[in-house]
Amino acid sequence: MPRQTQGALLPPIPGPKVRRVDVYRTLRDAMLDGTLPPGARLPSTRVAASDYGLSRTTVEDVYEQLASEGLIERGVGRGSFVAEQWTSHPPGGRRKAPVRLRPSRRGVQLLADDRCQEPLLVRPFNAGVPDVELFPWRTWERCWRRAQTQTGRGLLNHSDSRGYQPLRSALASYLAQFRGVRVRPEQVMVFNSTSQALHAFFLLLLDPGDSLWVEDPGYPGAHAAARLAGASAIPIPVDEAGIRVSAGRLLGPAARMAYVTPAHQYPTGAMLAHERRRELLAWAEEQRAVIVEDDYDADFRYHGEPLTTLHALSGGNRVLYVGTLSKAMFLGLRMAYAVVPESLVEPLADVRRQLDSFPSISTQVALCAFINEGHLATHVRHMRRVYADKRARLLELLAPMLARGWTCGPSGAGMHFVLYEPRPGMAARLARSSGLALNTLSDYATAGVKRDGLSIRFGGLSMAELERGAATLCTAASVVQLERGR
Numbered sequence: 001m002p003r004q005t006q007g008a009l010l011p012p013i014p015g016p017k018v019r020r021v022d023v024y025r026t027l028r029d030a031m032l033d034g035t036l037p038p039g040a041r042l043p044s045t046r047v048a049a050s051d052y053g054l055s056r057t058t059v060e061d062v063y064e065q066l067a068s069e070g071l072i073e074r075g076v077g078r079g080s081f082v083a084e085q086w087t088s089h090p091p092g093g094r095r096k097a098p099v100r101l102r103p104s105r106r107g108v109q110l111l112a113d114d115r116c117q118e119p120l121l122v123r124p125f126n127a128g129v130p131d132v133e134l135f136p137w138r139t140w141e142r143c144w145r146r147a148q149t150q151t152g153r154g155l156l157n158h159s160d161s162r163g164y165q166p167l168r169s170a171l172a173s174y175l176a177q178f179r180g181v182r183v184r185p186e187q188v189m190v191f192n193s194t195s196q197a198l199h200a201f202f203l204l205l206l207d208p209g210d211s212l213w214v215e216d217p218g219y220p221g222a223h224a225a226a227r228l229a230g231a232s233a234i235p236i237p238v239d240e241a242g243i244r245v246s247a248g249r250l251l252g253p254a255a256r257m258a259y260v261t262p263a264h265q266y267p268t269g270a271m272l273a274h275e276r277r278r279e280l281l282a283w284a285e286e287q288r289a290v291i292v293e294d295d296y297d298a299d300f301r302y303h304g305e306p307l308t309t310l311h312a313l314s315g316g317n318r319v320l321y322v323g324t325l326s327k328a329m330f331l332g333l334r335m336a337y338a339v340v341p342e343s344l345v346e347p348l349a350d351v352r353r354q355l356d357s358f359p360s361i362s363t364q365v366a367l368c369a370f371i372n373e374g375h376l377a378t379h380v381r382h383m384r385r386v387y388a389d390k391r392a393r394l395l396e397l398l399a400p401m402l403a404r405g406w407t408c409g410p411s412g413a414g415m416h417f418v419l420y421e422p423r424p425g426m427a428a429r430l431a432r433s434s435g436l437a438l439n440t441l442s443d444y445a446t447a448g449v450k451r452d453g454l455s456i457r458f459g460g461l462s463m464a465e466l467e468r469g470a471a472t473l474c475t476a477a478s479v480v481q482l483e484r485g486r
């Protein structure tokens with residue numbers, strides 16, 4: 001492109017007093033958006049200084065900076081020109097149409113499944129989240145503030161990818177007390193979330209093309225992590241006793257891993273029966289496979305002793321255990337933990353370093369105090385009663401539906417249960433017509449379900465919201481049933 005011999009008109013800068021930074025930004029932006037096109041000659045520093053009411057030294061300084069960034073070219077006796085190669089815009093200041101960047105084939109595959117989306121607005125009945133109104137904010141704030149002051153500048157640097165050592169010890173004691181999981185702190189790792197732990201496990205232990213069992217219906221996060229690792233998730237049916245190991249043997253004989261939620265199957269609520277636990281562990285032993293045990297809301301079993309974990313039953317050999325504080329505390333905390341054989345801690349920490357280095361140290365230090373001072377244990381005990389009361393009240397409120405043939409799945413733990421439909425198609429119709437935020441069991445299934453139902457997630461709802469939601473649901477159910485002639 002021929003160079004102009006006249007200096008270009010410089011863009012005006014509004015305001016009473018022009019500063020150096022204003023001139024720099026205005027010229028830079030004008031070059032980048034094509035207002036000053038490639039090859040345009042800039043006025044001399046003397047002219048520009050006079051136009052902008054600045055000293056010549058200041059403008060010289062700006063031109064030098066633009067030249068050092070490659071935006072303009074300067075030559076003694078030649079003047080200063082907008083560099084040819086820098087701007088992506090055509091002369092005359094017209095922008096090109098925005099480029100549409102296309103996802104890769106893997107990206108397209110990842111995007112094909114949007115089931116990991118979580119609702120931003122909690123309402124009946126999408127609320128499988130804790131009741132944050134009852135969280136001890138003041139106590140948490142105190143722990144947080146104290147942690148920041150005590151740790152001071154130590155918070156500002158890199159920290160351990162395995163997690164903050166005192167927190168790993170605190171979690172080991174908490175797990176021994178609450179879940180009967182007896183482990184050394186060296187086996188505990190801190191993650192931002194269950195999903196992140198699953199990503200690290202799958203990336204480290206599965207090759208692209210390897211298969212793993214996932215429960216069907218099941219947790220979408222496990223499918224997502226498998227897809228990202230290039231592994232093939234084989235849906236294994238679940239019944240009232242949990243994952244059907246015998247079906248797994250037929251459907252995925254060569255699987256190298258099984259992802260399960262034994263304490264409270266997600267989303268059916270089933271508890272993995274003793275016999276199935278034995279079968280699953282025997283399968284893993286035969287196949288030299290790994291079991292990932294997701295104990296996501298086992299803190300909230302309402303009656304009796306907590307179930308023995310697969311981790312404890314196996315002696316921790318073939319079971320990687322993962323739990324989250326998203327349910328016990330609050331979702332925005334983004335803290336989860338894993339218990340793994342000591343030989344896997346360093347390799348997993350290495351994967352972790354490659355994913356996002358390490359968990360937030362500020363949060364870990366505060367959490368450590370919250371656990372060590374007993375606040376987590378107190379809160380969990382309190383919330384157990386709260387969720388048990390909410391569940392009991394909800395079942396009372398849903399009595400009209402239960403009287404019309406809907407049945408409630410296992411509901412002895414956690415913040416959700418399933419209402420099974422009396423006749424095929426009713427759950428889906430109700431989910432569409434009620435105006436409530438409802439998912440059906442088949443929304444979580446890959447191979448379909450024998451009998452569909454509504455996933456009722458209630459943890460984060462107030463009693464008033466439960467009452468309003470249940471009334472709307474019962475009315476909508478009676479309309480659907482009238483239309484279908486019961």
Ligand SMILES: Cc1ncc(COP(=O)(O)O)c(C=O)c1O
Pocket residue numbers: 128192193194195196219261266294296323324325326335336
């Ligand atoms: C089975 C299961 N695991 C884990 C989680 C949440 O884990 P996190 O928030 O730590 O990723 C959920 C959330 O609903 C879940 O359903």
